[in-house]
Amino acid sequence: MSNPYTTLISASELAKLKEPFIVDSSHDLAQPDAGRRAYEQAHIPGAIFLHLDDDLSAPKTGRNGRHPLPDPDAFAAMLARLGLRQGQQVVVYDRAGGSFAVRLWWMLRWLGHDAVAVLDGGWQAWTAAGGASEVQSPPARAPGDFKRGAARVGAVSADHVLDNLQSARHLVLDARAPERYAGEVEPIDPVGGHIPGARNRFFQTNLQPDGTFKSREQLRSEFTALLEDWDPRDVIHHCGSGVTSCHNLLAMMHAGMDGSQLYPGSWSEWCADPQRPVATGRDPGKA
Template identity: 40%
Template sequence: MSELISPIINSTELIKILSSPDLVLVDARNSSNPKKVFLEGHLEGAIFVDPNLELADIKENLAEGGRHPLPKLEAFCKTLGKLGITPESRVVVYDDQLGANSAARFWWMLRALGHEKVQVLEGGFQAAKAAGIPVSTESETLNLAPPYPADQWSLGIADMQEVEAEAWDKEHLVIDVRSAERYRGEHEPIDLIAGHIPGAINFPLTENMDEKGHFFSPEKLREKYAEILGEIPNENIIVHCGSGVSACHTLLAMDYAGLGIPKLYVGSWSEWSRNEKPIGKSL
């Protein structure tokens, strides 16, 4: 069994393990051209993962799974092998959006395979640069490994039907981590329809961090989440966002707080809003 470690690591802690032979440092920054961004400068020793091609299986019809459906399990296991990640690897992943984008998604996907030695770099690329970790423009050599040995996603995944059945149930809780403006239906910059899933509550992922973009302490996070979770058990909680990516930031924060990892609704608002489902607004 893997050693259980904190899901979050800071730059000072990362510097101490940079020379570890079992470390795999992953650049998961997302943009219109992630590979170009990587080659323009990444943390030395980091390897590239494409958030859109390797952490998702994007379909033409977004009503089927939303904007970032999970890739097939077999495909993701092959991706991990290509990256040189084995069950013995210690993985640190970063992005440039305080972990709120693809870094947390990659963390969740690895944890969903049962891999516990995976951490998100707090503050991401910017914080690492500021701490003096060298930046490189060279492609890093991949240490190829066999496909990762896993045969199922072992964390909770909710589908649209489960969300619809449980959103109004007092013994369940659906949490929307998008901004309050998007939840209320005042503004929708990405998807076709503004609003929220009726019955879902809004707890923006920004509530996980202080004004400097650092995660609150586990104690502070537990205090904040206790106010919304009440006595609802972990297995009855579903978290979603716009496309199933930034919701993982909240799953990360809850795990960091010692609250476990609730279910992820991968399709999220991008799927729900394209399937003629009820639309909630708080105008």
């Protein structure tokens, strides 16, 4: 496929695509069934639904975080059964500013698939642009030929992040809200605070008031100021469970700052081991 969309795609651009593979990944952490219910009420024509807990995560052990990554080969095989073809343009959307759609965007790049983009502004942008909708799920597609390829993104383990506390070879960026980063509140995980040395970049900072991403130029300016002298390739992103951290990864890539890595287990995995250190307090001037 020539010139695939690899970061963001607008509603008008999506409307012009021929045979895209569209995925609705709407979700709500507090109401795990809300995304599926919203999909069943209305969705972009042809879109399938993939659930964050059921389809995009492996079983939890109590030590591997709230949304551990599935086996990559098994996940690739599932996508092929759903009809995904090699090189086919994938478009993922949600109803929360891309905060859940970015998970599948990253995972497909993890499987070596370059032609994947998040719908900028999500469902709201689609309907505001006059996009059509449907209620019925699309008929099953013939199986596709999608296969796992060489990863286009990197992932690191908790041990790697722990070692970095001594080596300081990487800058860790935390995508959670400032009050969670600071340990002032923790509505989801059993321990509040952050990984020592991590800087805070709340993922919602990437968005404009209408829920679309800021311009490439503005994102580049903001991340450049945040990273200071750090090379984007030396950045590790994390959040609560390896989902919204992908929002910062996407924003950086959209701004031309490629090469960052993800800590998929994120805070929910990190704090599950009481031997791992925890810091509290705000990140002065960096949130």
